[in-house]
Amino acid sequence: MNAESEKRKVVLTCAQPTGRLHLGNYLGAVKNWVEMADKHECYFGVVDMHAITIPYVPAELRKNVYDCVAQYMACGLDPDKCNLFLQSSIIGHAELAWILGCACPIGQLERMTQYKDKAAKHKDALNSGLLYYPVLMAADILIYNADIVPVGEDQKQHIELTRDLAQKFNSRYSETFVLPEPYIPKSGARIMSLQSPDSKMSKSDPNKNGTLYITDEPDVLRKKIMSAVTDSGGEVRYDETSKKGISNLMNIMSALSGKPLQAIEDEFAGKGYGDFKRAVADTAVEALAPVREKYIEISSDKRLLEEALKRGGQAAQKRAFKTMSKVRRKVGFMDFD
16 A cells, blocks of 8 residues: 555544543543544544433533533644544434444344443433444444544444444445444553552542643642552552552653653662652643643634634535435435435
8 A cells, every 4th residue: 555545544533522631531542643633534523412321411511512622622633634523513423323223233232341331320311322322433433434443442342333333234235334443552542540550540530639631730730640659669660560550650751751661760760759750740741731731722712613623524524425425325215406
């Protein structure tokens, strides 16, 4: 495959507008998206339709959409290089989800790991959307005929379902959908909680000191890092089995500074955890300062955010219409225009 055809691969990834991005989101996902936008045709969606499967406040949803886009742009996603779009503003997602759902056995959805997890967490608000949302996710991907889908390890099952539904459709109606390939970054993808280094850093962590947000003020970043869980030893050494807390801090420092883990070990040989944590905090503050400053600037300009979504939405809609025109004809739906 030549370089030009490689550049034209279609990349699609989406995220719910559910609050602030944390360091794991930034290092494991968004930084990779920024690099992809320089090489491929990229579509980055804010999936507000997925966000209504659990109890929510409409006004907060709208606010979170603006905030999500502002954070993406602050992290380096340039609307001139990629297509930022809002799922609910694109015609076709829900229609394709219905068509795909009619080919999806309900047992396959009931076996989805994330459905089981969410059903356990939201027993008082269990709805069919929680069960059906993997089909909508498949539609989000297939409507753009994406070649590459950047995802976390926990989303691999959803990509498998997407590929399965695409194959079923192609087999029944003729070749229509590309079978998307998941892209799971090899490094920087698993940033763990500062307070529970056995668990990934998460927005839902009940201990807020365990999560570093990209918009945290410098003093907050320093306080969280200085209070990070370590171990009873005093040696700065990478060992994910016996020194999980220190290893996590080393991963953070390495990802933000570009220093190899061995170089970090060498730098802090003979030094204590206090010195090391202060250095990690300095690195985090310095690396995230430009992101936070840009976020503050962008988030105050609602018109700029709306223009970015409008422009990206136009490109997304054009591609979605092209796919849905084929899909509707193949399944037997009629258009009279």
